[in-house]
Amino acid sequence: MVIPLHARVSAELRERIHRGALPPGASLPSEARLCAEFDASRGTVRTALATLRHEGLIIGGQGRPPVVRDTASGQPFESLVSFTAWAERIGRTPGQRTVEIARRGAGAAAATALGIGEGTPVVDVLRVRSLDGEPVMLERATFVEPVGRLLFDFDPDASSIYAHLARQGVDLHSARHTIDALAADRHDATLLGIAPGAPLLRERRRTLTAAGEPVEYGDDRYRPDKVTFTIDNARPGVPGTTPDLRVRKQAE
Amino acid sequence: MVIPLHARVSAELRERIHRGALPPGASLPSEARLCAEFDASRGTVRTALATLRHEGLIIGGQGRPPVVRDTASGQPFESLVSFTAWAERIGRTPGQRTVEIARRGAGAAAATALGIGEGTPVVDVLRVRSLDGEPVMLERATFVEPVGRLLFDFDPDASSIYAHLARQGVDLHSARHTIDALAADRHDATLLGIAPGAPLLRERRRTLTAAGEPVEYGDDRYRPDKVTFTIDNARPGVPGTTPDLRVRKQAE
Known part of the structure; x- marks a missing residue:
């Protein structure tokens, strides 16, 4: 299966968000940096970011790098x-x-x-x-x-x-x-x-x-x-910073 | 689509609980006030309250107004x-x-x-x-x-x-x-x-x-x-106000 580049960019960023490498509140790299990292056009990077925005994982981005939502907890x-x-x-x-x-x-x-x-x-x-x-x-x-x-x-x-x-x-x-x-x-x-x-x-x-x-x-x-x-859960952390509940459906 | 009045009453109260207008520990309005507000019979209001009680959103109510459970946002x-x-x-x-x-x-x-x-x-x-x-x-x-x-x-x-x-x-x-x-x-x-x-x-x-x-x-x-x-989930609401994910274990 050939996966379009924008889907690979969004998958990689999604994975960083879920792994915590991009924690809630963190800014994503700039579009220019993402273009360089993935050897992708600006349009491709924007499509990938639009996907993550639609999924509710990131917010903002008009003129500034988007930010990871604190609701980035599990699947939308x-x-x-x-x-x-x-x-x-x-x-x-x-x-x-x-x-x-x-x-x-x-x-x-x-x-x-x-x-x-x-x-x-x-x-x-x-x-x-x-x-x-x-x-x-x-x-x-x-x-x-x-x-x-x-x-x-x-x-x-x-x-x-x-x-x-x-x-x-x-x-x-x-x-x-x-x-x-x-x-x-x-x-x-x-x-x-x-x-x-x-x-x-x-x-x-x-x-x-x-x-x-x-x-x-x-x-x-x-x-x-x-x-x-x-289901991932944890004792509550600092309010607003730690997602303490995530639910995902997984394929084996 | 015609929705029975009791379902509209329970939906409205559920929404107030999830929105936080009725926070954990708050008393619901009395049956008499709910009857007046929704132009509903006492039987209709009681059916609506029974639904919320069954869902674990409220407790109590024998002779007193029921109270919003502090588990209304899922189990700890x-x-x-x-x-x-x-x-x-x-x-x-x-x-x-x-x-x-x-x-x-x-x-x-x-x-x-x-x-x-x-x-x-x-x-x-x-x-x-x-x-x-x-x-x-x-x-x-x-x-x-x-x-x-x-x-x-x-x-x-x-x-x-x-x-x-x-x-x-x-x-x-x-x-x-x-x-x-x-x-x-x-x-x-x-x-x-x-x-x-x-x-x-x-x-x-x-x-x-x-x-x-x-x-x-x-x-x-x-x-x-x-x-x-x-698992209860919803599209994200106003950030910080609407719990959009809850998980509970229930006994039948």
């Missing part, structure tokens, strides 16, 4: 909601095979999560997600109908549902992720190519707008030998 | 390291039955995590942990020898190992928790009273001193029908 919101955004962030190639997209009445779990009555029309999506061509996750997402209907204009085999919804103006702002484990049933096992009864790492997700309206209920089932969650 | 370091501290924090009674405490040579996983050679002497502890008398977790902890030896003066059936170590001056400062899933083997299944092959939610932990020296490697296996992990 997108990476814990969008499989595509996550995979690209960690330098892997995401894939998807859509098993079904269906308008139907909400089941009990989705209805509770979405604050609607059981049987209210919703849009269900079931996809097998892969990393570098290998199936690692079963993605079940239930969208409230006004949002889900936007997916019928979209090829869910093509790319990220969340990027599509964002382009349509759907405002996904916060999410609660509940992590547990369960045994693969026969259907899950067939789709993932594993033995029935094998343990799966499950992330259920309730995604809200900024106004607190539920938009999506997700039930994502990962092969635990392929994907894990990592 | 202790709660994600010490089962005893966690259980007490969520108002449950922790228990422990020690299966073994042993001085032996480190196995491969512990040796790697602790940065020592395989076979270097360590102290292993295996306990069955319970909530309100019900077994919910198998706790395996491996301590570097200078720390682990402090446990031979201690009754591990009595209380928290971590509280004991803290009293002895052992400085546990940060931890990395890696969460995956695995199937219970025969031994695990017998100790937890579940079927062999049943899925378990595993938290492996590497605990460091403030100087970054590894002290403990843990492998805790939870019944996923009893304990889950919850």
Whole structure:
């Protein structure tokens, strides 16, 4: 896989931020120095910085070198909601095979999560997600109908549902992720190519707008030998300086 | 999209808590005031409050206005390291039955995590942990020898190992928790009273001193029908005001 130079520059800087070589509050090297270090054009360096700014890792930069945010703690919101955004962030190639997209009445779990009555029309999506061509996750997402209907204009085999919804103006702002484990049933096992009864790492997700309206209920089932969650925490340090909590999803 | 009134009431109060307008320890407005403010029935307000109570954002409320929990910004370091501290924090009674405490040579996983050679002497502890008398977790902890030896003066059936170590001056400062899933083997299944092959939610932990020296490697296996992990995240808000990441361990 050929990685564009701007992505390599952003990956290297991201790594320095996560490793602490560029701690919160630190200034990044100037554009001129980054150009020299990476043998890159100014446009390439600016693209890389724009990526980090979009991810919330750095702020500022109009005329001055940007600064590492003190929220540079773990993966940004997108990476814990969008499989595509996550995979690209960690330098892997995401894939998807859509098993079904269906308008139907909400089941009990989705209805509770979405604050609607059981049987209210919703849009269900079931996809097998892969990393570098290998199936690692079963993605079940239930969208409230006004949002889900936007997916019928979209090829869910093509790319990220969340990027599509964002382009349509759907405002996904916060999410609660509940992590547990369960045994693969026969259907899950067939789709993932594993033995029935094998343990799966499950992330259920309730995604809200900024106004607190539920938009999506997700039930994502990962092969635990392929994907894990990592939590870093510490006793509080000097306020404002030490991020004492980080969460990341990792590929093995 | 029609959102039920109780969901709008709970969303608004949740937002005030996260924004800090209702800080930890603050009383919520009385039911009567909430009814007036939202033009809602008492039943609607109570449903909204029950949601917040279930989410762990507020406590109390029998006859008095409920209060914002000081855990509204996630659980502190202790709660994600010490089962005893966690259980007490969520108002449950922790228990422990020690299966073994042993001085032996480190196995491969512990040796790697602790940065020592395989076979270097360590102290292993295996306990069955319970909530309100019900077994919910198998706790395996491996301590570097200078720390682990402090446990031979201690009754591990009595209380928290971590509280004991803290009293002895052992400085546990940060931890990395890696969460995956695995199937219970025969031994695990017998100790937890579940079927062999049943899925378990595993938290492996590497605990460091403030100087970054590894002290403990843990492998805790939870019944996923009893304990889950919850991650709340959001797009960054106004810097310094909105907690955009919270992690909690929850008992079902």
